Amino acid sequence: MTIxxxxxxxxxxxxxxxxxxxxxxxxxxxxxxxxxxxxxxxESYEALGxxxxxxxxxxxxEDGLADCLARLETAAAEVExxxxxxxxxxxxxxxxxxxxxxxxxxxxxxxxxxxxxxVKQAILRTSESxxxxxxxxxxxxxxxxxxxxxxxxxMVLQGAFADATDxxxxxxVEIADExxxxxxxxxxxxxxxxxxxxxxxxxxxxxxxxxxxxxxxx
Amino acid sequence: MGSWRLxxxxxxxxxxxxxxxxxxxxxxxxxxRAAFARLxxxxxxxxxxxxxxxxxxxxxxxxxxxxxxxxxWKKAHLFDPARASVATWVFTIARNRRIxxxxxxxxxxxxxxxxxxxxxxxxxxxxxxxxxxERLGTALAALPDAQRLLIEQCYFGELSHRxxxxxxxxxxGTIKSRIRLALDKLRHAMGSTP
Numbered sequence: 001m002t003i004x005x006x007x008x009x010x011x012x013x014x015x016x017x018x019x020x021x022x023x024x025x026x027x028x029x030x031x032x033x034x035x036x037x038x039x040x041x042x043e044s045y046e047a048l049g050x051x052x053x054x055x056x057x058x059x060x061x062e063d064g065l066a067d068c069l070a071r072l073e074t075a076a077a078e079v080e081x082x083x084x085x086x087x088x089x090x091x092x093x094x095x096x097x098x099x100x101x102x103x104x105x106x107x108x109x110x111x112x113x114x115x116x117x118x119v120k121q122a123i124l125r126t127s128e129s130x131x132x133x134x135x136x137x138x139x140x141x142x143x144x145x146x147x148x149x150x151x152x153x154x155m156v157l158q159g160a161f162a163d164a165t166d167x168x169x170x171x172x173v174e175i176a177d178e179x180x181x182x183x184x185x186x187x188x189x190x191x192x193x194x195x196x197x198x199x200x201x202x203x204x205x206x207x208x209x210x211x212x213x214x215x216x217x218x
Numbered sequence: 219m220g221s222w223r224l225x226x227x228x229x230x231x232x233x234x235x236x237x238x239x240x241x242x243x244x245x246x247x248x249x250x251r252a253a254f255a256r257l258x259x260x261x262x263x264x265x266x267x268x269x270x271x272x273x274x275x276x277x278x279x280x281x282x283x284x285x286x287x288x289x290x291w292k293k294a295h296l297f298d299p300a301r302a303s304v305a306t307w308v309f310t311i312a313r314n315r316r317i318x319x320x321x322x323x324x325x326x327x328x329x330x331x332x333x334x335x336x337x338x339x340x341x342x343x344x345x346x347x348x349x350x351x352e353r354l355g356t357a358l359a360a361l362p363d364a365q366r367l368l369i370e371q372c373y374f375g376e377l378s379h380r381x382x383x384x385x386x387x388x389x390x391g392t393i394k395s396r397i398r399l400a401l402d403k404l405r406h407a408m409g410s411t412p
Contacts, residue, residue: 009401010394017373018313018325026326033329042328043302048404049313050305051355052373055366056267061280065258068284069251075288097329127323 003035005172011153012038016045021130023197026098027153027173030195033096034171095157099195102126103134107158107193112136119143130199137161137186137194150200152176154184159192161185238304239348246294257304258287265312271374272316282319286312303351350408357407365400368393 007028014020015028032039061067094106102124103109112120112134120136130150137143139159153173160169163182168174176182186192238260244253262283269279289311297307317325358366371382383390 009398013372013401018317019372022321022323022326029326029328039328043306046310047303047306047351047354048358048369049309049373050303050307050351051358052370053261053264053268053305053309053312054355054359055370056271056374057263058267058270058276058279060262060266060283064262064280064284065255068258068262068287069255071284071288072251072254072291075292098326101326127321 003031003037003171005166005168005174006035007031007038007173008175009041011175012041013045013048016042016049021199022126023124023130023132024153024199026102026124026126026132027155027195027197029098030096030157031155031171031173033098099157102132110134110136117141130197132195132197135192135194135196137184137192139186139191140188142183142185149178150198152196152198152200154194154196157193157195159190160187161192161194162187236348239299242294242297242299242304245291246297254287254291257290261290261305261308262287265308268309268312268374269316269319271370272320273374274316274319278319282315283312286315289315300347303347305351305355353408354404357404360407361400361403365396365403368396369400372397 011020011024011028015025015032020028028038028042032042094100095103100106103122110122112122114120118138118141122134122136124132124134126132134157135143135154137159143161153175154168155173156168156170158170160167161184162168163174163184165174165180165182167187168184174184238257241250241253241257244250245257265286266276266279266283269282270276274282286308290308293311297304302310314325317323358369361369368382368386380390382388383393386393388396
């Protein structure tokens, strides 16, 4: 598998710095699970974070160390001795591990809801500053023409889609902003499953729709 | 600990950083409290400063810096010196604590990127990692102030490039090109021989 469309420098740095909304973190973590180049970049930005720590020093309270040593006593019982069980290696047709955590299983555990034209979606629960969903586009079908109000990241998990800009296959991420109006069409060979995250503001601002939101989702 | 002469070529910082990974090993292998106290002396003020610069109340930051150090103690066996320097590893723990603190959310982690010890790690890799970390610190310190401060702002808190533009009053395009320039310089410094 060759990934052609990678994440931008500012997304990789934002992920390492911890400044992205959860939904974007999920896309980065999923892409990095499949892409060694971007993983190496994230590790470099984390190393930069370690170097940045050197410039931020504020004296601890006088009894800070004593307090902390006392907490080690109570922590002693909880010391983790074994590394966590390794999450299963990535298979060509399975969800990356960070996504499995959100779905509660692999592809077959996704709870799809039809949104018309054979297209289905499943909203993932993340913090409100951005939203994430899985999209199912039947082979050969198009997602209706749509624009974007914020930044939208779309990562292909299965199959492939093409729009006016290029073709995107498993692992590829398309980064779209307000300027892109596109009609993604799934390859004829297989149904296409994508992870899409956007920081567009939620539509409902008044009280009643906000109360309905948990049922309607976005 | 026996006394030992400093190699003339080594700066005080290099000696201190070498001490950090030795102390980390002592915690991992021997649950050594004296080593922990030394790591605490080095990192706790940095973690506290990092949290305060990220917008955390000083009293909360004190407590959370202690939390992070307790996590360092508890997860010491997961630290892999061939994969990251101690500073990088501590940064990731502090960052995750900050995300939890600010937003009560977990950070999705990539597959197979646990800090599991790798049995085939060599002394060489550990040494290279440590030297890289030192060079990165030196390169960051050598950046012009304006560039270094922008890089730091990317790490302190929830500031997007747009937010940074608001705070500094600089146009967004200037911010992006300055950050890019700074990163290019760091890359150049890391690519050149020490």
